[in-house]
Amino acid sequence: MRLGGVPFNLDVTLCCGQVFRWDKVGDWWYGVVGDCVFKIRRFDDELEFVKSDAELVRHYFGLDDDLHRISSIIGRDAQIKKALQRFWGLRIIRQDPWECLISYICATYKNIPAIKYMLDNLSRKFGQKVVFDGLEFFTFPEPAKLARASVSSLAECGLGYRAKYVFETSKRIFEGSFELEPLRQLPYEQAKKELYTLPGVGFKVADCVLLFSLGKLEAFPVDVWVKRVLLNHYAGKLPKELVKKISKPEGLSNVEYRLLNEFGRNYFGEYAGYAQEYLYHSERVHG
DNA sequence: CGTGGGCCTGTCTA
């Protein structure tokens, strides 16, 4: 598929920590999307892939998001402009909401390698094996599989205290007492409120699920890295009291989270989520 | 309604 000048940086998009189940073998990226293995690489202006059609690829990687327009809207200061330039072509992937939800419930209080480890274990144990190119892949387990698993078998995947959250949330999804897809139709605030009712889902997890899988590009997840960005580069735009409070090493209180989250959404606007990803990645790579 | 302590366990760092 020719990109025809559409900005897209495959490596940064897959490395920046929004998805956890992609691996690079040689110069090909492999990832399981739904029940099919994607194999994809970038070569000049060409996006080469195997086992998937162009429309699916375009949709999954959000290539129809107008990055130039987004950039002109969020590019409000030197800091974000620098990040946009450095990682130009970074896209927000449209993940499956179910997989995204479980992934970010697992992600609390863990670093990225550990998150990968947990999700890999879950998929090996409860997903379906798919062999492709002589390599083994596993689909992400269906809600039914996790809802019928025991908490201890989930914990064996390295989930620790998250095992019971994953179990209880899976049960709610499996039983149909909670539906993810309809949240797309709700306004951001309302969808977020619904997500809070799930065990293991707080402010941060809800924002990640909304941004990475439910199309709410105005969501602005605040984690320790985003807190650092705001502290290091946006302190002048924040209330002094708030800056003082978040300067302490501990995590954010609910109030502090909400204030930083609102700042991001008000300041960057309808595509605040894109700003968050560029700033987040920039802070992680360069400090 | 706001706040603080506890938490499973895999990496990272010294």
Next chain:
DNA sequence: ATAGACAGGCCCA
């Protein structure tokens, strides 16, 4: 090598 700190927060008192 091996212990101790830290990790993309959330829940409960």
